[in-house]
Amino acid sequence: MSSHESEHEETEVLSPTPGQKVSKFLERSDVRKSFGLGVFFTLVFVILGGYAYPKWMPTIMSTDMKANEHLMIAFTYISAPICGLVLGIATYTFLQRHKGDAPPEDGPAIKTNGPVVVVWSIVTSLFALLAIIWGITELNVGAEAAATDAKQAIVVEVTGSQWVWSFNYPAQGFSSTELNLPLDRPVEFKVISADVNHSFWPVQLGVKVDANRLETTSAETTPTKLGVFDIKCAELCGLYHAYMESTGHVMTTSDFDNWVTAQGGHSA
Ligand SMILES: [Cu+2]
Numbered sequence: 570m571s572s573h574e575s576e577h578e579e580t581e582v583l584s585p586t587p588g589q590k591v592s593k594f595l596e597r598s599d600v601r602k603s604f605g606l607g608v609f610f611t612l613v614f615v616i617l618g619g620y621a622y623p624k625w626m627p628t629i630m631s632t633d634m635k636a637n638e639h640l641m642i643a644f645t646y647i648s649a650p651i652c653g654l655v656l657g658i659a660t661y662t663f664l665q666r667h668k669g670d671a672p673p674e675d676g677p678a679i680k681t682n683g684p685v686v687v688v689w690s691i692v693t694s695l696f697a698l699l700a701i702i703w704g705i706t707e708l709n710v711g712a713e714a715a716a717t718d719a720k721q722a723i724v725v726e727v728t729g730s731q732w733v734w735s736f737n738y739p740a741q742g743f744s745s746t747e748l749n750l751p752l753d754r755p756v757e758f759k760v761i762s763a764d765v766n767h768s769f770w771p772v773q774l775g776v777k778v779d780a781n782r783l784e785t786t787s788a789e790t791t792p793t794k795l796g797v798f799d800i801k802c803a804e805l806c807g808l809y810h811a812y813m814e815s816t817g818h819v820m821t822t823s824d825f826d827n828w829v830t831a832q833g834g835h836s837a
Contacts, residue, residue, distance in 0.1 A: 587684035594685050599661065607657030611650045618645030627773045630798055630819060633790040634775030640707055647696050722755040722789060729760070729767030729780035732809040734800055743834035748800060748817035750792050751825035757789045768804035771817055777803055792819040 585593065594600060619642060629635050725748065726737040737744040748771070750756050760769045760778045767780040773796075778788045802813035820828070826836045 590682055590684050591688070594682055599665075603658045603661040604654070605657070606660050607650075607654035609653070610656045610660075611653030614649035614653055615646060618642050618649065627799075628794065628796070629775075630773040630794040630796060631775055631790040631792050634773060635793070636707060637775040640703070643703060644700060647700050651693060651696060722757045723751065724757050724759060725750075727758050727760045727769050727778075727780070728763055729769060729802065729806070729813075730763035731765065731807050732802070732813040734769065734802075734813070734815060738829070738834060740837040741829050741832075741834035743829070743832045745832055746815070748815075749825060749828050750817065750819050751822045752792055752795055752819055754822070755789055755791045757787060760786045760788070765806050766804050767802045767806045767813070770801045770803040771798050772801060773798035779804065795819050795821065 622642065622645060623638055626638060626641070627634070629638060724739055726739060727748075728735045728737070733746065734748070735744060735746050736748045758769065758776065758778060760780045761784070762780040762782045764782065766782070768777060769780050770777045774790050774792065776788045776790050778786050780786070796819055798817050798819065800815045800817050802810055804810075806813065829836055
């Protein structure tokens with residue numbers, strides 16, 4: 570036995586280091602192709618999240634809708650690599666399966682490759698952690714804004730009933746089936762139901778609040794854009810649930826005051 574041969578045998582017997590395990594994993598052609606497809610799908614999701622998605626969202630008409638947009642885009646970016654990789658592996662597998670009649674042979678099991686499992690567990694955990702921290706922070710910002718704006722906010726008591734929304738303006742002293750709001754003034758919705766559970770959803774204001782019986786739920790936002798917004802019910806509430814919708818308006822302060830007076834109310 571030559572010295573060269575014995576050296577070769579020695580490296581075969583030694584168990585590979587974590588680095589060697591990872592590089593061996595990355596040398597596999599199925600891994601490379603799946604990963605390549607994964608990168609491609611990730612880019613597609615990032616482009617959709619950053620450019621096309623905001624165009625498909627409803628018009629941004631409040632501070633909350635703006636925050637929703639930021640959150641949606643950020644979460645799309647965070648989930649893009651994971652979603653892209655899964656789709657990459659699925660696509661590669663799908664293409665393999667259609668090459669012949671016989672199913673391909675099983676590749677080496679990934680779960681036995683410790684370092685690879687550790688790396689992707691850490692990376693995906695970091696993504697999840699980022700999403701949790703962002704979500705909690707965003708919720709807190711909303712709560713703080715509600716506390717500071719409470720004084721000058723206009724209060725609207727929203728009542729859901731089968732199958733119509735009605736609105737009471739307690740400080741102005743009138744009720745209406747129309748929801749009109751002044752621009753740039755915080756509004757606090759106090760939402761309740763007269764019968765079954767509904768969900769108050771002024772779409773372009775980025776707010777969705779449960780309307781429960783005997784229990785008032787509050788939400789606050791500030792309209793930032795003049796115009797019409799859709800009001801829907803987002804909780805299945807009976808036969809005409811789908812028709813439980815109307816439109817609201819964000820108007821200038823003077824238009825709002827005129828409307829209040831016309832309804833028999835007084836400005837407050
Ligand atoms: Cu409903």
